[in-house]
Amino acid sequence: MDFKGDRVCALVSMFFVVTSANVEEVLGVVGEPVLLCCFLSKLALPINSAKTRIMWQDREDKVLHVINKGQEVYDYQDPYYKNRTTFDSDHLASGNLSLLLNPVNILDNHMRTTVILIRNHRSEKVCTLSLNVAARYQKPTVNLTDSTVECNTQGGFPEGQVTWMTNNTPLDPGEADTKTSQDPETRTFNISSRVNGTGIQNLTCSIHNPTLNETQTTTISIRPITPYMAENSSNVLVIACAVGVSFILTIITVIICRRIRVPCCP
Numbered sequence: 001m002d003f004k005g006d007r008v009c010a011l012v013s014m015f016f017v018v019t020s021a022n023v024e025e026v027l028g029v030v031g032e033p034v035l036l037c038c039f040l041s042k043l044a045l046p047i048n049s050a051k052t053r054i055m056w057q058d059r060e061d062k063v064l065h066v067i068n069k070g071q072e073v074y075d076y077q078d079p080y081y082k083n084r085t086t087f088d089s090d091h092l093a094s095g096n097l098s099l100l101l102n103p104v105n106i107l108d109n110h111m112r113t114t115v116i117l118i119r120n121h122r123s124e125k126v127c128t129l130s131l132n133v134a135a136r137y138q139k140p141t142v143n144l145t146d147s148t149v150e151c152n153t154q155g156g157f158p159e160g161q162v163t164w165m166t167n168n169t170p171l172d173p174g175e176a177d178t179k180t181s182q183d184p185e186t187r188t189f190n191i192s193s194r195v196n197g198t199g200i201q202n203l204t205c206s207i208h209n210p211t212l213n214e215t216q217t218t219t220i221s222i223r224p225i226t227p228y229m230a231e232n233s234s235n236v237l238v239i240a241c242a243v244g245v246s247f248i249l250t251i252i253t254v255i256i257c258r259r260i261r262v263p264c265c266p
């Protein structure tokens with residue numbers, strides 16, 4: 001993946017929400033990198049990296065990453081974060097203490113990272129970030145059996161909401177029979193929803209991911225079922241036509257027979 005730090009940092013800051021004094025919320029997508037943005041104030045600069053230690057740790061004091069005297073130290077890193085963290089020391093001089101976490105896991109949801117700067121025998125909490133994790137739902141598949149329309153999607157997180165629409169009008173949620181199941185291992189959700197499609201032409205099924213504020217939709221056109229009576233009456237019409245045509249042909253034959261005086265009928 002071509003990781004453009006600046007763009008991601010700018011993108012991430014769009015999702016920053018100040019929750020308490022200075023805990024910032026960051027949005028991460030499962031399987032993708034997330035930049036845990038942290039910047040020292042200008043007043044805290046310059047940094048003498050030879051005399052500085054920087055630690056990123058979570059709420060349970062598990063260590064994500066350590067930089068000591070400008071070098072990475074992996075001795076304290078928790079196995080959970082192994083191979084997932086990258087720090088770019090080139091940005092250290094400017095006070096950029098952003099840590100890249102790649103890839104994001106579902107279990108990282110609500111992970112709180114504290115960035116601690118230790119220098120001159122003093123330790124200082126520089127940033128606290130809280131990670132909200134989401135996984136995209138697949139575009140739903142919509143499936144028609146008899147008159148039941150079924151909508152299915154998999155692999156999303158957190159739990160999504162299903163909406164059914166027909167010609168831009170939402171169906172009453174009570175009309176849908178929706179089942180959600182969570183995979184105990186991956187913790188992602190599968191959603192299956194059914195409605196009665198009788199008398200409906202077009203149906204749209206939408207799955208909304210509240211964390212991503214993203215909606216995936218699929219529309220199907222239900223071929224209007226030919227009413228039984230209409231099919232039957234067209235058969236009657238064909239029979240009536242055939243009977244009519246043969247009746248006319250018989251009359252014509254009889255007339256012709258009489259004209260040429262051939263006794264062709266008993």
Ligand SMILES: *[C@@H]1O[C@H](CO)[C@@H](O)[C@H](O)[C@H]1NC(C)=O
Binds near residue numbers: 007009088100
């Ligand atoms: C901060 O550092 C990260 C890499 O660790 C980089 O991707 C990002 O662009 C930097 N941000 C700024 C504003 O320099």
Ligand SMILES: *[C@@H]1O[C@H](CO)[C@@H](O)[C@H](O)[C@H]1NC(C)=O
Binds near residue numbers: 079
């Ligand atoms: C980290 O990466 C190394 C080398 O690519 C690999 O041998 C090791 O198993 C990985 N560790 C984890 C916990 O994924």
Ligand SMILES: *[C@@H]1O[C@H](CO)[C@@H](O)[C@H](O)[C@H]1NC(C)=O
Binds near residue numbers: 141143144145150152
């Ligand atoms: C379509 O519906 C049938 C019956 O409900 C089901 O067995 C089948 O797996 C569904 N297909 C898809 C692609 O969801």
Ligand SMILES: *[C@@H]1O[C@H](CO)[C@@H](O)[C@H](O)[C@H]1NC(C)=O
Binds near residue numbers: 154155181183189190
């Ligand atoms: C979710 O759907 C996938 C793909 O159809 C399936 O492999 C998995 O077992 C399902 N998980 C749950 C919890 O239903």
Ligand SMILES: *[C@@H]1O[C@H](CO)[C@@H](O)[C@H](O)[C@H]1NC(C)=O
Binds near residue numbers: 147148196197199
């Ligand atoms: C669907 O609705 C029609 C009437 O609108 C009803 O006759 C039919 O029994 C319903 N089918 C199911 C499977 O509920």
Ligand SMILES: *[C@@H]1O[C@H](CO)[C@@H](O)[C@H](O)[C@H]1NC(C)=O
Binds near residue numbers: 167201202221
């Ligand atoms: C159903 O959808 C088709 C194509 O998307 C559209 O041409 C048609 O007008 C729609 N029918 C109704 C009743 O909205």
Ligand SMILES: *[C@@H]1O[C@H](CO)[C@@H](O)[C@H](O)[C@H]1NC(C)=O
Binds near residue numbers: 213
């Ligand atoms: C969600 O996205 C829609 C448009 O896609 C936007 O209008 C709405 O303001 C967004 N809501 C939030 C809470 O960001």
